[in-house]
Amino acid sequence: DTAVSQTPKYLVTQMGNDKSIKCEQNLGHDTMYWYKQDSKKFLKIMFSYNNKELIINETVPNRFSPKSPDKAHLNLHINSLELGDSAVYFCASSQEDSSKNIQYFGAGTRLSVL
């Protein structure tokens, strides 16, 4: 069973569209995250979500919004897509109160905005 799963794996869309990426974890973790990996492979935190507390990286445009229907899911909605949003988006999860707090990553969603 996949621990952290994301769908879709690939997403190709036009500028200006609105899209969503889904993430689910079956590890029983209480914290989930979204990261963006750009074309140079640089990884940057976008959001973390824990017990209904959302921590936002202040550099993330408000066109990006995470939505968590329950603690096993953290979806990413993106409005008015721009060329610069093209990247690989990774979902991750961890157990906050563990000493190691290791984050486990999904396989990634490769978003291409044309």
Next chain:
Amino acid sequence: ELKVEQNPLFLSMQEGKNYTIYCNYSTTSDRLYWYRQDPGKSLESLFVLLSNGAVKQEGRLMASLDTKARLSTLHITAAVHDLSATYFCAVDIWGGGADGLTFGKGTHLIIQP
């Protein structure tokens, strides 16, 4: 702002050789992580280092942490081709709680036969 710097960013080496990747970070943090990423794949957790002087080993990889110097190293012993990948170090942003990680830029490692 927390900064994490890795070097080298690119490393090409031959099988059987030893080498070390360095990771410096700018502020105090409770945890230091090493991840591996194969091309087009996800990130795989290798090590988490929790305290000054911590050393962890798995196969040909050994990671260490010096919190006073804010330095972690990932040492590769007698490299083999299967270790070719990009290696990232990462640090908790706030040192506890629902933290995101601040990643280094990654070290792209190629091991040639």
